[in-house]
Amino acid sequence: MIRRVVVAAAAVAAIGAVVVSARLGGEEPMPAAPFSGEVTPAAQPVACPGPVEIPVGEIEGGDPALGSGSDDRTYAGEGGAAGTEPLGAGFLVRGDAGASVERIGAGDVAGLAAASCVAPTRDQWLVGGSTTLGSSARLVLSNPSDATTEATVTYYGPLGKLEERTVATLAAGAQREILLEGVVPEVSALAMRIVATGAGVVAHLQDSRLDGFQAAGTDWVGRGAVPSTSLVVAGVGGAEAESTLRIMAPEGATASLTLTGEDGIVEWGGVTALSLEPGVVTEVEIPQVEGARSRSAPIPPWSPRR
Numbered sequence: 001m002i003r004r005v006v007v008a009a010a011a012v013a014a015i016g017a018v019v020v021s022a023r024l025g026g027e028e029p030m031p032a033a034p035f036s037g038e039v040t041p042a043a044q045p046v047a048c049p050g051p052v053e054i055p056v057g058e059i060e061g062g063d064p065a066l067g068s069g070s071d072d073r074t075y076a077g078e079g080g081a082a083g084t085e086p087l088g089a090g091f092l093v094r095g096d097a098g099a100s101v102e103r104i105g106a107g108d109v110a111g112l113a114a115a116s117c118v119a120p121t122r123d124q125w126l127v128g129g130s131t132t133l134g135s136s137a138r139l140v141l142s143n144p145s146d147a148t149t150e151a152t153v154t155y156y157g158p159l160g161k162l163e164e165r166t167v168a169t170l171a172a173g174a175q176r177e178i179l180l181e182g183v184v185p186e187v188s189a190l191a192m193r194i195v196a197t198g199a200g201v202v203a204h205l206q207d208s209r210l211d212g213f214q215a216a217g218t219d220w221v222g223r224g225a226v227p228s229t230s231l232v233v234a235g236v237g238g239a240e241a242e243s244t245l246r247i248m249a250p251e252g253a254t255a256s257l258t259l260t261g262e263d264g265i266v267e268w269g270g271v272t273a274l275s276l277e278p279g280v281v282t283e284v285e286i287p288q289v290e291g292a293r294s295r296s297a298p299i300p301p302w303s304p305r306r
């Protein structure tokens with residue numbers, strides 16, 4: 001009997017402790033302030049795309065003047081004292097700078113093409129290229145970092161932002177090429193934005209042109225300036241060269257263009273208040289003048305095309 005009373009009393013005490021604890025409660029934790037920001041990746045190697053390629057495959061016609069390819073090629077990729085390491089068809093440099101220069105004597109991609117090696121970035125613009133008949137645009141994405149990354153490519157043309165997008169996954173130390181005439185065909189003037197995860201990617205665009213059966217030139221388009229209210233484009237125009245300034249404002253803008261040469265400002269009609277529709281790629285012919293350079297405001301990403 002005594003044992004039963006003790007057990008009952010202990011049970012009542014336990015219930016009371018639970019009730020008192022529930023009434024007292026504990027202090028509410030202070031809410032932590034939200035953090036908003038980006039973690040900057042460690043310094044990454046710089047990368048170059050590699051040699052120019054014939055977009056649709058080499059064709060041997062038996063006649064050097066008719067064949068698409070050429071054995072007359074000279075290619076050099078330099079990385080300074082740091083040297084170079086293979087990266088797909090291109091190379092990377094574990095240093096601050098690198099470049100490649102290639103001369104092709106004949107065939108569909110005849111010409112002189114040069115590219116600068118640059119570090120990967122998460123957000124970049126390329127303004128250049130065309131996918132109309134006689135043109136080819138080959139996008140090369142390189143990932144010189146030690147982690148996998150995913151890149152999303154958004155395209156713009158003379159009618160504005162295009163519906164097509166490309167999402168590409170690149171393993172560490174990998175490279176991928178995309179032939180844009182198979183993605184956004186018959187676009188006379190291209191611009192694109194590449195947004196990537198992780199440490200980002202390096203993007204280059206091979207812009208190749210044909211004039212009938214004759215090569216009209218091939219060059220590399222590197223990433224340009226991010227959208228800005230003022231840009232200076234050096235080394236455009238000339239007494240005999242025909243040049244075009246390609247501009248695009250993602251959110252729309254009114255641009256004023258000024259061309260300066262050795263003797264000062266050059267008359268450039270019709271470009272004092274150029275209206276740029278959002279996402280519409282616009283091309284403006286540059287007057288032919290010795291020692292000219294252009295200044296524009298506001299003009300986001302640009303690309304001179306010759």
